Amino acid sequence: MSVYEFDVLIIGCGISGLTSAAKLAESGIRVGILTRDEDPKVSNTLYAQGGIIYPHDGDRDLLEDIQKASSYTANTKAAEILKERSGKILEEVLIEKSKTNFARDEKGELLFTREAAHSRDRILYQGDFTGKEIQISLLNYLSDKSRFPNVHLLTKHTAIDLLTPVHHGVSIQQRYEDNYVVGVYALNQETKEVAKVISKFTILATGGIGGLYLHHSNSEGARGDGHAMAKRAGAILTNMEFIQFHPTTFFDSSSHRRFLISEAVRGEGGRLINSNGVAFMEKYHPDRELAPRDVVSRAIADEIIETRHDCVYLDISHKDSDWLKERFPTIYKHCLEKHVDITKEPIPVVPAAHYTCGGVKTNLKGQTNLKGLYAVGEVACTGLHGANRLASTSLLEGLTWGYIAAENIAKKLDTASLYDAYKIQDWRKGSLEADNALISQDWLTLKQTMWNYVGLTRTSHRLKRADAMFSELYDEIERFYKNAELKDSLIGLRNAVEVGYMVLNASRRNRESVGCFYRKS
Structure with a gap:
């Protein structure tokens, strides 16, 4: 070995x-x-499309913005460390050593943008592919x-x-x-x-x-x-x-992974409209499109139910065409490949699981x-x-x-x-062939259970249904795992079922809707 x-x-x-x-x-x-x-x-x-915060000494509002977005549940000590140390760490690691190419103006000065729940422009970015650049x-x-x-x-x-x-x-x-x-x-x-x-x-x-x-x-x-x-x-x-759902991902039924439509699109003036062409965020939150993500996600879900339409739309076509192509090149290219020209028409969007x-x-x-x-x-x-x-x-x-x-x-x-x-013991190999068809079906069952019952809105009945499905899936996979030949998809499935159970049990214990966690009953 x-x-x-x-x-x-x-x-x-x-x-x-x-x-x-x-x-x-x-x-x-x-x-x-x-x-x-x-x-x-x-x-x-x-x-990651949007960007990375670059705190400055004079930014007194960052701690309050973190707390406000968290519904005042964030660890203040952690937020203080982020504020105190992260700026110098960013300068050392990303700007000085790895030479990350953030957007700059014609004078070479760093450019900043704003996203939802921020009180000021403090976010470094590179187009709409900041994470890729980093x-x-x-x-x-x-x-x-x-x-x-x-x-x-x-x-x-x-x-x-x-x-x-x-x-x-x-x-x-x-x-x-x-x-x-x-x-x-x-x-x-x-x-x-x-x-x-x-x-x-x-x-x-x-x-x-x-x-x-x-x-x-x-x-x-x-x-x-x-x-x-x-x-x-x-x-x-x-x-x-506490699973955060991103409000705006491209509505596309071709894959489980949905293409992210960056929050920066709303930060730059994008408006959410329903299938009737009506802007709706004002009736859900005074910050409208820049409300916290959980609020925007649930608002979109409500509009989809109310209009009986598969999605809502994010419209930024009122902005200059050349500016849009330069500011959001990845989003522009992806949408165009899906036959949506963001310079002329709104983008079909739905919420999707985004952050843990x-x-x-x-x-x-x-x-x-x-x-x-x-x-x-x-x-x-x-x-x-x-x-x-x-x-x-x-x-x-x-x-x-x-x-x-x-x-x-x-x-x-x-x-x-x-x-x-x-x-340390050597790994004991299993000999049972891992059937790809069974693994794929179990993955699909898991994903559907999480989406339908442990998703954006949770209820006692949905969680109870999820528990029954997880119990059967967990027992079956554990028995199979012990004797099966290892492969990446099987290892991941075993882990995913265990973690799904963690989310389920945490959701059952918490009856208080707060932040990105929303429970009706």
Whole structure:
């Protein structure tokens, strides 16, 4: 059985994972980055369109905007750290080192935009592909082997389970050790071999859980792998009922992943109209199109029901045609491919699952309750977002706590040691063929259950129905998983069912509608 050894293992390669890797690698630390995709660019960061907040010392309103968007449920201490530290971290990592190409005016000064629930223009952007620009610039920075020979990228490797001596030790005596994480089992998708990846510290940077829903704006890899592995290892998870839905994704029935129509379109003056051509947001919120996302999402859902139409429309065709093409090139191109010219006609839009506000509970240094395990970015929960995320804080949070976690780990490395790989059990292979048709059908059942019963609006009856469906699905997959030959889709399905259960149970416990969580009964 293959064994890899690193000082720090990072699972996931979006903005949070890459920032951790960059900060650690600069100190000569041996870093392993593990991703299930063949292309390391593929992550939720890649799909982020709008932008990233760039806090300034004089911006006294940021804390209030974060709290207001969260319905005053956000962790104030986390918000204060974001305000105090993130600006300098952004300057160091993105502007100075990775040379991220943010939009600038003719004088070379950074341009700023505004999104919903922000009281001022404070968001850096690059067209409508800000996340892609950040992702590529960070990867380019890290891939320079002359600078970082100590960084190793394991693509097409799927993390299966976090390694703890308590659960995976070869002797009974190891059960009495402290419960801590010493690495991960990882499936090489090409060779089908499972390797032990041993590390002094492990950072989960696996993203959110949008991929559990039938309609979502995430990469399909956002299926809760990190959440499920952490839970099985003994980590605490919190706020799992708070799933933010993005109000405006392109209405298209050709795939589960819906193309995001950035909030910046509304920030730049786009108006929501129903199928009768009537602007409707004024009757739902005084901020109209710039109301918090949960309000806009439910307003759209209500209009769809009321008009008995499949979608509503986002109209920005009153803006200058050339300006629109330059400001939103990706959106313009995608819509045109779908036979919608945004310079002349409105865009058909519907809500979709977008962001996970809860996750693996960490302190303000990214540490979980398990020794050796950190979590950063969307998989983690510092409480920054509370019950609802302020637009464009997600990239900034990943950047900030990716950096802070790496700082904290670097201070501890001298006193940490690698666990003996031979004291960890080898993976026991299953022999039952994993039927792709069964896996695909179970995935579809899961996605439909989450969308219909644990979605934008939840009720006791819907949650009860979801519980019955999950119970059957969970038992079946657990029995099958133990004996089946491993493949990425099966690993993801097992994790997704566990995480779906977490969202369901958190939703049943919480009877208070707050932020992005809306429960009728």
